[in-house]
Amino acid sequence: MNVKQFSEACERNREPILAVLETALADKKKVLEIGSGTGQHAVYFARHLPHLSWQTSDLQNNHASIAAWQEEAGLSNVLPPFELNVGGEWPEQAFDAVFTANTCHIMAWPEVVAMFAGVSRALAVGGLFILYGPFNYGGQFTSPSNQRFNEYLLAQAPHMGIRDFEEIQRLAEKEHMTLLSDHEMPANNRLLIFSKSS
Numbered sequence: 001m002n003v004k005q006f007s008e009a010c011e012r013n014r015e016p017i018l019a020v021l022e023t024a025l026a027d028k029k030k031v032l033e034i035g036s037g038t039g040q041h042a043v044y045f046a047r048h049l050p051h052l053s054w055q056t057s058d059l060q061n062n063h064a065s066i067a068a069w070q071e072e073a074g075l076s077n078v079l080p081p082f083e084l085n086v087g088g089e090w091p092e093q094a095f096d097a098v099f100t101a102n103t104c105h106i107m108a109w110p111e112v113v114a115m116f117a118g119v120s121r122a123l124a125v126g127g128l129f130i131l132y133g134p135f136n137y138g139g140q141f142t143s144p145s146n147q148r149f150n151e152y153l154l155a156q157a158p159h160m161g162i163r164d165f166e167e168i169q170r171l172a173e174k175e176h177m178t179l180l181s182d183h184e185m186p187a188n189n190r191l192l193i194f195s196k197s198s
C-alpha cells in the first residue's frame with residue numbers, strides 16, 4: 001500500500017502561502033505545524049525556508065504519509081510527526097510560530113477553542129499563529145463555492161463548517177493573540193497571522 005498521500009489543493013496553495021511565510025517567518029526558527037495532513041506542505045515550506053526547523057504533527061492516522069514525504073525529501077529541517085490532537089495532551093516544547101492549514105472547518109468548535117488555548121501556551125510573546133483556510137466575514141460566505149463547500153462539510157458531519165473570522169479573532173484576543181495581517185489567497189481562502197501579545 002502506498003502510504004504517501006497526495007493533495008491537489010496543497011500543490012495549488014503552497015506557492016501563495018510561501019510568499020507570505022517568507023516574510024512572516026524570516027526571523028523565526030522553530031515552527032510547529034498542526035494537522036500536517038499528507039506532509040506536502042511541511043516538505044515544501046521547509047525546503048524553501050531552510051533556516052526553519054519544521055515540526056510536523058497530526059492525529060496518528062496521518063503519520064505514515066507525513067513520514068513518507070519527510071523521508072523522501074531527506075531534509076534535516078523537517079522533524080518526524082508527533083501525535084497532537086488539539087483537544088488532548090500538548091507537548092511541553094515552546095515554538096516561535098505555529099502554522100495550520102484547513103483545520104478550523106474540519107475540527108469541531110470546542111477543538112478550535114482548544115487549539116487556540118494550546119497555541120497560546122506554546123508561543124512566547126511575539127510568536128506567530130498562522131492559519132490558512134476559508135473564513136466567513138460579517139456572517140456571510142465570501143463566495144458561492146465556499147457556501148457549497150460548507151453544505152458539503154455539514155453533510156459529512158454536523159460539527160464541521162466554515163468559521164466566522166470575527167469568532168476566530170475573538171478567540172485569539174481571549175488567548176492574548178492580536179491580528180497582525182489578513183491575506184487574500186486564491187480560491188476564496190485567507191491567511192490569518194496572529195501575534196502573541198502577552
Ligand SMILES: C[S@@+](CC[C@H](N)C(=O)[O-])C[C@H]1O[C@@H](n2cnc3c(N)ncnc32)[C@H](O)[C@@H]1O
Nearest residue numbers: 007035036037059084085086101102103106111
Ligand atoms: C483537511 S485536512 C488538512 C490537512 C493539511 N493541513 C492540508 O492543508 O492539506 C484537516 C487536518 O486536520 C487534522 N485534524 C482534525 N482534527 C484534529 C484534531 N483534533 N487535532 C489535530 N489535528 C486534527 C486532520 O487529521 C487533517 O490532517
